[in-house]
Amino acid sequence: MKPTAPYIRWNQANLERHHRKRVEKDAGCFEELMGINPPPMSVEQYRQRSLDTVAGSWAEYEAEGWDVEKRKYSEARAYYVDNDLVCSITDVPRSEFVTCFHAAHDEGKHFHPKFHDADKTAEGIGNRRLRFMQKLQHQIQGKLIRQFKAKRGVPNV
């Protein structure tokens, strides 16, 4: 069941680290999604968006993800995905956030905010969900995530 009022906390140092990634590594991405002008997005805006993503999620699953920096798999985590394909990741007990980011669509659009798929119509959101399902399938096939367990909105594989 989707949490209606998630009480998931952030470790402050982790929150600031991931916020810094979003505004440096993915500069412009969240700003474009959230209509933040002028940039950059604040820490509080980022924190709120991570909570909103859980509350507004249409998909929820658990998996072990590939940690790019450590180049090995992390422990099992919970993933929440909303209509913009923003993804919030928490620990399995859902007590603490790990990160929040925008799951890239395809063709490198993630790196060019102007190419964000910003269609807010019902069919636009539905089309994004179809693409996400396909992308999730490829993530599982490539073992970018493993030990996958569908909870809501996505099929088991």
Add this chain to the structure above:
Amino acid sequence: MSDALRGLRNQARDLEKLLKDVKQSERQTSLDSTVDARNSLGDEVVVSRWALLEHFLVTFVEWNQIHERYVRYFGQTEHTASPRWHHLRHECAQTCYNISAGANQAYQELPSRFAQQWLPQAPGHIRHSDGSPDVEALYHEIVQADLQWRTAMACRWQPESPLEDLWQFVSEARYPQTPAASAWQNLANDLRGTQQRLLARFSELEPAAQSDLRYFLRNYRHATLRVSWLEQQGRDNDNSLLFAINNGESGRVSVLRDFLEIELMRDDRPDKEYRIVDRVLGRIADAIREIGYESFVDDVTSEDFLGGEDSPLGSAEINIIPGKGHTACCPVLVAVSRGASRRSKLGFGKIMQEVKVHLTSCAGVTKAVIVLCDTWDSRSFIDEHYVELQAHHRKGVRFLFLMIGAPNTAVSGVRVRF
């Protein structure tokens, strides 16, 4: 159950739901109509008709190809794999043909509509804003480009189509003429260009990032059974991006040639036995290099693995430990182990026990034994197995021990002198 079969079953369920939504959308005439996707995505979710058709075509082409490879790879038949899927393939093939052949005006627009989605507006990006490589993004671009190319080729319904095996369901004509064939061909040609750009992007990555990407693509190739011996020239993309990136060193390990030429003493061996071992060794080396030893072991020890010429073992004329394979004694035995645990059924010690039992019951018939392992303890081997194997060696049985190194695609021989 193998991962491949589990994946096929899950994807078949998704395909059934998708097919229902596609059939219900046939009432709409425009590609931009909003259609219900309740079966695929749940109640109150709508999508654009073109997006639903795109998802269906891509999903069906991929599923059908994996299904076809599964049958060959695991030594199954279409009937043993799942009789229910015959009906699903038939239904999907008909629907796919109706859509992609361009029977009506809306469908004839599909290739250009897909081109807008599939051909990148900007070159493939491989780096974040801070300059660090984004391996995950490049992985998805590569996989998408490959899948989109195969879908475009399939929709032509022409020679070398990935759906060639389905023509029987849609037309009496061997190569049915479809109005949209040339449009799909043009899209496929443009996608080849995308693939070439992605290959160039790959070569710009740092070695560590390339290594990570190869790992993901190897897993993807295993999940979709895109192994070299099942690929068909032209039909499956004779310059496949997946193979260009993943194929490194050649398959055959030099020690294997030593074994063939010296240990088997070719002049003294029946030609057939020599050819079987040659083929099996080559196939095992290719399989481990392409999918990794973990996946190799999982597949050949799964309950749905029956072996055969298209399998990772390369022959139907061998015995396999553990597993089914030939029930009668064969000249060649392949034994697969994992770890050294005495409690695991795949532990080296347990497997060697089964090898020795087999050699006793197939005395005089089994002449070549290939043992695969990922751990080696010389002391234990000498204490527990050497003397018995030496006795068999004196009766003409020859042994080759193949050890998996690091990464788990590296294979080398372990010298054992009897």
